[in-house]
Amino acid sequence: MDKSTARNRAELSGKLTNVLNSRSLTNSHKRLADILTKDMTVLDVGCGTGAITRGIAEVVGPNGRVVGIDNNPTLIEKARQAHGETPGLTFETRDIYNLAYDGQFDIVTCARVLIWLSDPLKALKMMIRATKMGGRILIADYNHEKIAWEPQPPSSMLSFYSAYLKWRSDAGMDNAIADHLSDMFQRSGIEEVTITPQHEATKRADPDFQTRISIWADTASSRGIQMKRDGYITEKEYVIAEKEYREWVIQDAQSLTMYMLAVEGVRHL
Helix, strand or coil: HHHHHHHHCCCHHHHHHHHHCCCCHHHCCCHHHHCCCCCCCCEEEECCCCCHHHHHHHCCCCCCCEEEECCCCHHHHHHHHCCCCCCCCEEECHHHEEEEECEEEEEEEEEHHHHHCCCCCHHHHHHHHHEEEEHHHHHHHHHHHCEEEECCCHHHHHHHHHHHHHHCCCCCCCHHHHHHHHHHHHCCEECCCEEEEEECCEEECCCCCCHCCCCCHHHHHHHHHHHHHHCCCCCHHHHHHHHHHHHHHHHHEEEEEEEEEEEEEECCC
């Protein structure tokens, strides 16, 4: 499969776009929040609607510089409308495989982005190039093969999820990329590599439990349409998966843990 297949499958639609707006720096990119300081220059790759990027700009302050990039012009337009007045913050439509930056940023970061790419190593190399010597590259991403529900969701959702992983891997995406990042960093010449677990866990007692655990119902309704188009599932299958999963969320669900790592290192080459 070429890069365009992965790009088409990564395209966000439906209820999943709501997830972008609900994210924040402190909740959704914790390791980055820990290492940001005033006056830094930061590139946020795959910034979506800019919710996390705005948080970065607020921390580094007006004397810093924050650039959010995404290859989806609609999302960039939404980011500009929502956060464009923030001092020191700009948004640009750019392709992760063709970044036009050379040694400009103290931190280059992305979260939940490389898992959607068919050539994550090329993207990582572009991110390294954009980083200053002695600057830091920080990537947070999932291993979708290590998801943990308690108790197990309905078989209709498990079968949808299995088809979802196959639909992704057939487009060249790495479902387990979180656990491959440190090796990618070392192969790319990044030094002082550290790994911080950032697993996203939600339990029934949490106030936003229903919203967060329902992400897989939203995925069934949004990605199901794409997967049917590509021949991986029938409409009946994804509709039932969504319906039965939403019922399970209300009646039986206790927890969901999505396995995520933040991997970072320093550019010395």
